[in-house]
Amino acid sequence: MGYVTLSQVTKRFGGVTAVDRLDVEVDQGECLAMLGPSGCGKTTTLRMVAGFEDIDEGEIRVGDRVLSSKRGNYYLPPEKRNFGMVFQAFAVWPHLTVLENVAFPLRIRRLPAAEIEQRTREALTHTNLLGVAHSRPDDLSGGGKQRVALARALAIRPDVMLLDEPLSSLDPHFREEMRFEIKDLQRRFGFSILYVTHDQSEAMALSDRILVMRAGVVQQVGAPTEVYRNPANRFVFAFVGLSSFLRVRLGEGGPAVDGADLPAGLCPPLPAELSGAPQAVLATRPSEVDFVAEGGLRGVVRRRSYLGEMVDYQVEVGGQDVRVQKTRHEPGPAPGEACGLLLRAARWYAADESD
């Protein structure tokens, strides 16, 4: 039984279905990342949970409390939902000091002054803001402002935190640091997190489970390793991690790549649902392809780039490109050289229009 439960949640804007029958549960103390390209409906989902958008179908609950329900014709406004929320553009109030920003939700709740003082102090302490409590947010860096937003969300001691791309307005260098801070806070206070991002590495690093979305439809929900190792479809494969896709013809004599040798037994067995299809794609990750001098899938190295610790090869195989990554200590062929490729963990997917 999940703590935050979304069932069959749907949202339409005019003719566009921004979120389509979404089902997901988040446990107490769990962090669920919603991952997907821009415009796929992540923010809309979060805003429905927060109560800024009403739902067109389905139901949203926290514990046994209903927040939005189409069938029950019920909608609880955001100010009554008791969530902490952090927005991409910070949304800290420039006319109030850091302290006043953080105390705002507590003053609204008319808590006793001593408690406001104590809770504000606690939130500021945990976000390392005590030193700038009396500054204005505009005097702080992007990271500082986002800390204020976080502290303000923490102050009410919510049991669910909604974070909408909280790190994407920050300098890359701050992002990692903030990631750990958010994780630390969660460990300390034990709230659940719904975390929206389009950055797969952020989702991997932070979350207990990842929900991958595309055009309003859930593609897969699972632990980061599960989603990475066992992508439910080609979209998920491409979205989480680096990938190359090889068009393969499926004929009488087994799989074949145009203009290149594909030795039998190099690729994994064809799943049953693809047998009989005229062609399919073979998906590989650059880190899971090995070079061999003899045999293997034959190709020619077109480009070699050094990415610091890693070396990236672009290998042309019968007119298609396969990316390979090796550490700089491993030997590899030079540009122009012919080579063989072994695919360690390739997966089959159905070909689509683009192939």
Add this chain to the structure above:
Amino acid sequence: MSAAAPRFGTAQVLFGLAVGILVIFVAVPVLLIFFNAFWVNGAFNVADVLKVLRQKDTYEALLNSLVLASGVTVTGTIVGTFFAWLVTRTDLPFKGAMKVLFLVPFMLPSFIGALAWKMLLSPRSGYINRFFQEVLGFDGPVFDIYTYGGIIGVETMYLFPFVFIQVCGALERMDPTLEESARISGADLFTITRRITIPLVLPSILSGALLIMLYSMAHFGTVAVLGIEAGIYNIPTLIYEKIHQSAGSFDSIRTGTVLATVLVVTAAFILWLQNRVLSRGRYQIIAGKSFRPTELKLRGLRYPLLAFCLAYIAFTIVLPTVTIFLVGGLKTYGLPLAAENFTWGNYRHILFEWQLTRDAIWNSITLGLAAALITMFAGVIISYVIVKMKVRGKGILEFLGMLPFSVPGSVIALGVILAWSGKFGVNLYNTVWIILVAYIARYMAFSLKANSAALEQVHDSLVEAARASGATMWQALRDVVVPLVRPGMLAAFFLIFLPALRELTVSVLLYGPTSRTIGVAIYTLNEDGETVYSAALAGIALVIIVTGEVVIKRFFKTASGS
């Protein structure tokens, strides 16, 4: 750019030109006013200035200016803020159209509005008052427009858009998540409005309010039309009275310069205050991509409020405009508004027969074009030096560049009289040229604003890239800078041309027998009791102004669309 060039080059020429224009057109007239106010019989004399200020008519005018401007500021701010909130934050029907309608008063010259209201509400002959007496049987006149309340009311109708525009802009650009984060913090809409929204748009409200104040302080037309009857003078109308009635005697000029000094100082203070409000309070509340903020559902109040807005527009825009056209078509002023009393004769007379009005129309159009062209080019040169060049002594230029913003029309006019009536070898008095000189000073601020905004957008690296490609400074200016600032120059042109068409405050102090402008002609005809001709000319002016506005909006739309 040219800091390293020791020669006397392009930069120095431009700098000299910029300083020269501002000194001759703006600084000298203002300095002459101060000089005349404080320098009596070869000595600096403050006591005399105080004596002038203690005269009954002077301090009453000062007080009136203050009372009227404060009143208009308060009412205009309330009206402007309320309508701005209504069209940006609620689900009022036809919000887009309403927003455009609320900006229409900006197009209409307020002294023409005042004229219309006088025809409707003057105690003796106002049509509405007569309707109440003759049809509804009231004993005496019900309304009196010749009062403080009447003047404040009429000015409010035409000045509230200053606040309306500012607040609309702030509310529209404001990041909606600023309010949403308050909502998720537990605050209801009322609390959010009070503790988040209003504080965040307060700088915009205040800055709009100060603009109303500035404008109203220095405004001649409405007070001249509605106040003089009841003996209500403000600073600009008293300056007019002094200069005109006493035929340029030394004493009246002195009183004029003292009043003008007070006006300049007040205007400068208001502008300084506005700058402070804006620089201290301009929060970074603008977000990148965000959808529309949540609208307040008016529910049952939706249509009543729409009706209220429409009634307001009907009452403040349609009614006066219709009145002007109808009265302009009457055979004699005072006749009932019935079909048999109307004639096209007045309009024909004004447009084709009467030299005075034909001159006025011609003068206004040519003055507007000339002032707009000259000021546009002068403005682009000055702005270029201020925004882009690194030359020694730029501080002086920046100070001079601020000057046009804080010099009200009546002050310019008075200064121009002092400078160009022969005392320094050139006598332009009673010619259109003196009005042109005054317009250049009067509208320099508009040109500087539009041109420097355009120039700020032209990044230095664009010019540097052109120079690196081998272009000389002149070639870089011609091929890179000028094409990029052309929209700013065009904007400056129209920002000057349209207001100049309907200008009254300056030209009323400067006109001679053949150099009336449209505004002056309307005003003097009205003064002389030629009410129907005055109204007919006002009607024609409205047609010219509105056509101009519409054509130019079209033109800009297609220009920016392509």
